Amino acid sequence: MNKLLNSDMVWPIVLAFAISAILGPIIIPLLRRLKASDTERGEGPESHKKKAGTPLMGGIIFLIAIVITSLIYIKDYPNIMPVLFLMLGFGLIGFLDDYIKVVLKRSMGLRAWQKMLAQIFVTTAFIVYMYLYSGIELTMLVPFTDGQYYLDLGWGTIPLMYLVILGTVNGSNLTDGVDGLESSVTVIMAAFFTVVAMGLGAGLEPITCAVLGGLMGFLLFNVHPAQVFMGDTGSLALGGFVVAVAYMMQLPLFLIFVAFIYLVEILSDLLQVGYFKLTHGKRIFRMAPIHHHFELGGWSETKVVGIFSIVTTILCLIAYMAL
Numbered sequence: 412m413n414k415l416l417n418s419d420m421v422w423p424i425v426l427a428f429a430i431s432a433i434l435g436p437i438i439i440p441l442l443r444r445l446k447a448s449d450t451e452r453g454e455g456p457e458s459h460k461k462k463a464g465t466p467l468m469g470g471i472i473f474l475i476a477i478v479i480t481s482l483i484y485i486k487d488y489p490n491i492m493p494v495l496f497l498m499l500g501f502g503l504i505g506f507l508d509d510y511i512k513v514v515l516k517r518s519m520g521l522r523a524w525q526k527m528l529a530q531i532f533v534t535t536a537f538i539v540y541m542y543l544y545s546g547i548e549l550t551m552l553v554p555f556t557d558g559q560y561y562l563d564l565g566w567g568t569i570p571l572m573y574l575v576i577l578g579t580v581n582g583s584n585l586t587d588g589v590d591g592l593e594s595s596v597t598v599i600m601a602a603f604f605t606v607v608a609m610g611l612g613a614g615l616e617p618i619t620c621a622v623l624g625g626l627m628g629f630l631l632f633n634v635h636p637a638q639v640f641m642g643d644t645g646s647l648a649l650g651g652f653v654v655a656v657a658y659m660m661q662l663p664l665f666l667i668f669v670a671f672i673y674l675v676e677i678l679s680d681l682l683q684v685g686y687f688k689l690t691h692g693k694r695i696f697r698m699a700p701i702h703h704h705f706e707l708g709g710w711s712e713t714k715v716v717g718i719f720s721i722v723t724t725i726l727c728l729i730a731y732m733a734l
């Protein structure tokens with residue numbers, strides 16, 4: 412019990428939660444004054460049009476909370492640094508995209524090639540660090556081998572890292588389409604990684620706990636009906652956090668379970684677009700990504716969030732058993 416409740420787990424949660432909860436009422440009115448809102452909402456179901464005018468870029472709230480909390484511990488927990496880098500690197504890309512779209516009122520935001528080039532740059536910097544400086548093997552623990560078998564892909568390791576990092580980050584981005592969905596499923600992922608980090612002695616607990624607390628504070632304003640959306644600022648950053656922590660603990664194969672919702676979201680979008688082009692207008696889903704499919708099937712936003720969160724919880728438990 413003492414181990415479970417040690418201060419390196421409790422205080423980062425409490426501090427990040429408190430900072431998020433305090434910043435919400437300060438930053439949300441500022442975003443409104445900046446008119447930093449998504450006025451179109453054209454990408455979702457008809458029912459989402461009533462959300463026009465809700466402030467975007469709310470990811471700033473929990474990112475500030477996570478950074479402040481993590482910096483307090485970074486001297487004693489240097490493994491936090493590469494996780495912060497990947498999270499903030501992708502968060503900056505998302506911030507630029509949001510800012511151009513909703514503050515400068517240029518609906519395109521970053522062009523697709525600009526966003527992808529920036530993502531590749533950040534990913535490359537993280538891979539170089541992991542490969543040359545981290546001291547962490549790039550082998551991957553295989554689930555259900557009782558921690559005994561690590562997969563080494565040799566030359567295939569680097570291409571796979573690009574695929575996993577970019578896929579996770581953009582899957583996270585697509586998950587942010589229903590009030591509280593991205594926040595809720597990622598809170599569960601952060602809780603999973605906290606427990607695993609403590610068990611492995613990975614030295615990542617302060618940042619996993621900071622994400623846990625920061626997102627819980629953000630959910631005070633992000634649950635349905637949302638007072639603020641995290642935007643690409645938050646969703647890209649959270650994807651960066653999830654995949655960075657997985658690689659720091661040699662657990663990218665476990666993302667199949669832990670980040671299953673991210674995976675399903677991005678696959679549903681790719682399948683929909685590909686099938687639409689191939690068949691000249693036919694669709695697999697009512698609307699993609701898949702949370703919109705369920706919404707158009709009659710599920711409320713709260714039901715989507717609840718069921719996706721339950722699925723994530725069950726799969727995180729399976730992932731824990733697979734360690």
